[in-house]
Amino acid sequence: MADTSLNVRVLGFAGSLRRDSYNRAALRAAQELLPPGMTLEIFDLAPIPLFNEDVERDGVPMAVKEFKERIAAADALLIATPEYNYSIPGVLKNAIDWASRPPGQSPLIGKPLAIMGASSGYFGSARAQYHLRQVCVILNMHPVNSPEVFISGAASKFDETGKLTDGMFRDGISKLLKALQEWTIRLQRA
Numbered sequence: 001m002a003d004t005s006l007n008v009r010v011l012g013f014a015g016s017l018r019r020d021s022y023n024r025a026a027l028r029a030a031q032e033l034l035p036p037g038m039t040l041e042i043f044d045l046a047p048i049p050l051f052n053e054d055v056e057r058d059g060v061p062m063a064v065k066e067f068k069e070r071i072a073a074a075d076a077l078l079i080a081t082p083e084y085n086y087s088i089p090g091v092l093k094n095a096i097d098w099a100s101r102p103p104g105q106s107p108l109i110g111k112p113l114a115i116m117g118a119s120s121g122y123f124g125s126a127r128a129q130y131h132l133r134q135v136c137v138i139l140n141m142h143p144v145n146s147p148e149v150f151i152s153g154a155a156s157k158f159d160e161t162g163k164l165t166d167g168m169f170r171d172g173i174s175k176l177l178k179a180l181q182e183w184t185i186r187l188q189r190a
């Protein structure tokens with residue numbers, strides 16, 4: 001049971017820029033399902049430009065600076081990833097690549113996180129989520145292992161307003177948030 005007197009501040013972002021993105025809708029569902037003692041702000045990756053080491057050397061763009069500051073200020077992250085061609089979308093990888101810099105000084109290092117995802121396919125972004133877990137290794141991020149939330153056949157799990165209506169997946173997100181809360185507090189105390 002988590003100590004709910006401590007507030008765990010979570011920054012969430014989705015690897016989709018689509019207006020009606022199921023993954024952004026899943027983050028909004030997470031905001032509805034937060035346990036006591038946890039807050040979730042959603043960050044939009046749209047303003048982040050394509051990574052270029054020349055641009056980085058000439059001056060890190062404001063949107064990237066803000067992204068990194070928001071990561072640093074958060075106790076934990078919640079990433080909702082679609083699956084593109086069995087992997088994570090370029091939008092998400094690009095944002096992580098920016099935030100991973102400079103090597104050894106990234107605000108991502110040591111950060112607890114939870115991963116979930118929605119896709120139109122049968123596997124609910126599972127293959128993308130495992131690729132994302134691989135990226136976490138080089139950054140020494142600390143993902144929650146269980147539960148896993150694979151929202152498959154997403155078109156039938158959200159209504160026309162973007163609300164997640166599927167009880168099983170709502171329950172899965174709720175359990176994932178509680179696991180992230182406990183995991184974050186445990187790492188903070190370690």
Ligand SMILES: Cc1cc2nc3c(=O)[nH]c(=O)nc-3n(C[C@H](O)[C@H](O)[C@H](O)COP(=O)(O)O)c2cc1C
Pocket residue numbers: 015016017018020021022023024082083084085086087118119120121122123124125154
């Ligand atoms: C370039 C591209 C590749 C895709 N590849 C996969 C895939 O490998 N597996 C899958 O389940 N869905 C795939 N899809 C479908 C996505 O799951 C679907 O578009 C989903 O709605 C994207 O997430 P979003 O709603 O958050 O934008 C792909 C879609 C695009 C645009």
